[in-house]
Amino acid sequence: MFNQTRFKNKNNPNKEYKKNKKRKVFKIRFPVTNKIGQMLVPHIKFVKHLRKGDKLVVESERGLELVEYMGMSVENCPTDPIATYIRKATYLDREKFKRFQKLAKRVFNELSQEVEKYNMVLKPLAVYIPLDNQRIFFYYTAPQRVDFRQFIRDMSKKYRRRIEMRQIGVRDAVQMKGGIGVCGNKVCCSTFMEKFESVNLNFISEQNLPNSPSKFTGLCGRLKCCLAFEKGNYVEKKLLPPVGTEICLLDTKREIKILEIDPLRRLLVYQEGESIKETTLDWLLPKDFEKIAKHYDCVGCECVNQDGVEDFIPNKEILDFYTHRRFF
Numbered sequence: 001m002f003n004q005t006r007f008k009n010k011n012n013p014n015k016e017y018k019k020n021k022k023r024k025v026f027k028i029r030f031p032v033t034n035k036i037g038q039m040l041v042p043h044i045k046f047v048k049h050l051r052k053g054d055k056l057v058v059e060s061e062r063g064l065e066l067v068e069y070m071g072m073s074v075e076n077c078p079t080d081p082i083a084t085y086i087r088k089a090t091y092l093d094r095e096k097f098k099r100f101q102k103l104a105k106r107v108f109n110e111l112s113q114e115v116e117k118y119n120m121v122l123k124p125l126a127v128y129i130p131l132d133n134q135r136i137f138f139y140y141t142a143p144q145r146v147d148f149r150q151f152i153r154d155m156s157k158k159y160r161r162r163i164e165m166r167q168i169g170v171r172d173a174v175q176m177k178g179g180i181g182v183c184g185n186k187v188c189c190s191t192f193m194e195k196f197e198s199v200n201l202n203f204i205s206e207q208n209l210p211n212s213p214s215k216f217t218g219l220c221g222r223l224k225c226c227l228a229f230e231k232g233n234y235v236e237k238k239l240l241p242p243v244g245t246e247i248c249l250l251d252t253k254r255e256i257k258i259l260e261i262d263p264l265r266r267l268l269v270y271q272e273g274e275s276i277k278e279t280t281l282d283w284l285l286p287k288d289f290e291k292i293a294k295h296y297d298c299v300g301c302e303c304v305n306q307d308g309v310e311d312f313i314p315n316k317e318i319l320d321f322y323t324h325r326r327f328f
Helices: 014-021 091-117 149-159 170-177 202-206 231-239 289-296 318-323
Strands: 027-028 035-038 055-060 061-073 083-088 125-127 135-141 162-167 244-247 254-262 267-272 274-280 325-328
Touching: 027 149, 035 055, 055 325, 061 083, 091 135, 091 149, 135 170, 149 162, 162 231, 202 231, 202 325
Parallel strands: 035 083, 135 162
Antiparallel strands: 027 035, 027 061, 055 061, 055 083, 125 135, 244 254, 244 325, 254 267, 267 274
């Protein structure tokens, strides 16, 4: 069983881990759910000899598990570890894992048939049995809450193990099963994503994407996660006037009209008189525009206030910049 005192004990190295957020992070991939998490290691000497793809035995809230070692990350630790390193997997550990995988497939088929008998409206996804063989995890999706109390009591007596029903969302289901996206690659959630980012319809208009559901909808039926990957590149677009705006540059007495803004290529297309010209976005952005971008949208910054926005005070350079350039 999962020992929570390992994470709450004052003498536990996890307490030191919380103090030093810049400590190296060891990433692992969990079986069945396909999620990537962080592993707590008592000492770095235990993982020096490890290579990506090695199998490890860790202790998590599901019990003893056989996981895949993903490597050591150089990024800062955003959250606490969710598993503790026990040992490198032995031949017996791998054989036991294979045996439980075969057992889980048989249990999955049996439980799926029982679900129909109990008239429960849900879609079975997978069954997982950890190395300690103490519990059986049954993953499913459902449009609403399901009353499975009698089902759990009957199945616990049948298999003589504790049955845990875990309802997951459609995005987690795609992460678990995998698939091929419209780009031709494996879906991001089942390959490298550690958590799901918040995605909304504003990203579509900001990135000038076509208003077609098939273009920005993933296999899960939700907005594609990759829409959030380029969010930071489009924050500075908020500092620029919208397309079609006429601008008077008082310092040079020139009048131009914005035709196109492409933050990815850092390209600005404008019309001056009868000629169309191209230049970089930096031509209309102030020197310290990164600080303004953080003020508009918290993207990758370390926030210092409760509003999630870094405190920002424009300096004299920025004030002079907007004093000499008027948008109308």
